[in-house]
Amino acid sequence: MSSELLEVDGLRRTFGDVVAVDGVSFTVPGGQMTGFVGGNGAGKTTTMRMIMGLLATHGGEVRWNGSPITTLDRRRIGYMPEERGLYPKQKVLDQLTYLGELSGMTAAAARASVMEHLERFGLEDRSTERVEKLSLGNQQRVQIIAALMTQPDALILDEPFSGLDPHAVDSMVDLLREHTSRGIPVLFSSHQLDLVERLCDRLVVLAKGRVVAAGSVGELRSAGPVRYRLTLGGDAGWLRDLAGIHVHDVDGSTALLEFTNEAARPALLTAAAERGDVLDFARQVPALSEIYREVTS
Incomplete structure (x- = not known):
């Protein structure tokens, strides 16, 4: 089992006169789930977008296994954005297979992985439906599959549990644990603190663009x-x-x-x-x- 390491060191981002992220630093070790928590506007989504290269940084660095992260490294990260990026008119299976191919999978491998994940989420009978015909919860499941299906080297998930029923949450948790068992780092944001407390090995707490606490739940409690x-x-x-x-x-x-x-x-x-x-x-x-x-x- 390999064990990767994602490091965020002093990230800074401004929007005009507003400092959205102010010197944020933390690590996401391989084989662990790290919860990223904070109120609305704390800077979580902005930080995740900078990690993925979707927003330019105004200071600091992101490192992957000790070296500055590259475009190739980012292509191997399963990313689930806050604003969902599905094509509503396209059929579920066709869309996910296409996304898998964009990530370098063969069409056959992508289709097989899609069907496996659809079955895990109880959506195998929805594979030929257009995304817009699905409930919001099922659309969320499809978006999650897009991030997980390529067997990525790391996962960065922005509010992955939002809109999921308890059975889907359990399926999602099982999938995430399968990935951490392979030694990959998982970073996810959530407002569901009870779920974060149950799942996470580590926590990073953000407030007003700064890290105000970080460590295991036990470490935060003892402090x-x-x-x-x-x-x-x-x-x-x-x-x-x-x-x-x-x-x-x-x-x-x-x-x-x-x-x-x-x-x-x-x-x-x-x-x-x-x-x-x-x-x-x-x-x-x-x-x-x-x-x-x-x-x-």
């Missing part, structure tokens, strides 16, 4: 504040008056808190026990959505 949830037998509002802790939220008998002084921990538990029952005291593992809100706020 954040350590918080605890305390559940008492009675009201927990009195915790706000204790020294050495910061109470983030109180909901009746349950409080979410953070120690500003570790010496306050035994004092807190002693005071709580003196007031009544301590039903639960546990460290809270933040969800990706909580991490995202903190690093982008």
Whole structure:
């Protein structure tokens, strides 16, 4: 199994006076899924377009396996753009076969790969339909197949899960894992943070054109504040008056808190026990959505 590496180093792009991407750097290792997340206008799509050479860079460099990326390298990357590029009047099989041939496949190999992927997505009976006759979700499936069917050396996918039903998401996940098992790098953007958290080995979080966090979910969690949830037998509002802790939220008998002084921990538990029952005291593992809100706020 080969293991490729895509590197983005200090990419910058402006549109007039607006700085859309400001010194963005990250790596996409082979054999891993890297989630690219950020709000609308954060710079994700612009960054992906620069990686693919569709937009000129105003600074920085993209490298493939340690060398500046070339046009030939980019031809071996499966790319799914944010704005879909299908011909609505053309039949599904004919269109995908043509796209495969443009990527260097023979007509027979392209047709075989198309039919295999259509079957994986449950679309084999739609192969002779025009794209415009398909639902938006099925059009999304066809666009995904266009990026995957050539057995690319890397995948860059802009919102690939948008509009897919749960069964199609599962099929897509299986396909992506088959590609990472071959050692190729996969970078995809998504607003579905629960899905990103479940799938990704690494995350890159963008805000206002800059990388504000990067690493594995575990690394991002460990870099954040350590918080605890305390559940008492009675009201927990009195915790706000204790020294050495910061109470983030109180909901009746349950409080979410953070120690500003570790010496306050035994004092807190002693005071709580003196007031009544301590039903639960546990460290809270933040969800990706909580991490995202903190690093982008």
